[in-house]
Amino acid sequence: MTIRKVDKEDVWELRHQVMWPEKPFDYIKLDDDDLGIHYGLFKGSILISVISLFINNGVCQFRKFATLEQEQGKGYGSTLLDYVIKEAQNNDVKKIWCNARQNKVNFYKKFGLKETNSSFIKQGKSYVIMEKYL
Template sequence: MSAAPVIWAIAPSHTYLLRHEVLWPDKPLDYVKLDDDAEGYHYGAFQDDQLVAVISLFVNGSEARFRKFATSPAYQRQGIGSALLRYVVAEARRLEASCLWCDARQDSAGFYARFGMQPEGDVFYKGPIAYLRMARTL
């Protein structure tokens, strides 16, 4: 079993390659850049000094949303994404949000449910991929 990942705040640009590789490899790199990346908080999980997972947090008043959560395939199912999400839940609380939500790929809903997130509303699609809004109170 690997040591726990080290989690650091990172620049938005440091998230782009993993976002692209994991989430939208068939799209151009610019597709994974967000117009409001400069206003967000971006975190990376490092294993053996290598960036292996990223997540971006956006806080608007009492509401926090995380986006572009991606873990390198070679490091999935090792607890790294879970550690990163726990970190972001704590950060959202620290930033005084009372609600945390995301647009989750439907096939990942079970993962988010383990963190107390529940589906809200109907399934929707981004291209061919089914999504659910999932949220929890903090």
């Protein structure tokens, strides 16, 4: 298993397949993708899990975190999230945050992220903003 930075094009397919398969492919592309740092976790040559960091003035948002469906629940996502939190720390990030899907709140709590008072609904899914000071 290896984790390394990848190009934005490398994360798009997994994002689409895992997060929004019912939407057109372009839906999962972000306007900011050129500014992101994209990470992939590989098992052999197969990309299993992806996440993208957007760092601005010591604050980091992670977005589009996705693990191949048949590989979920095996610890890959946790390994990747641990890794990028350390990467953020190495980049002098003071706060990391995300728009968490409501059903992932307990998962993120395991990494020390806390729910804020901000929540919203987008495309029929409920989200809460979660954050952690590093």
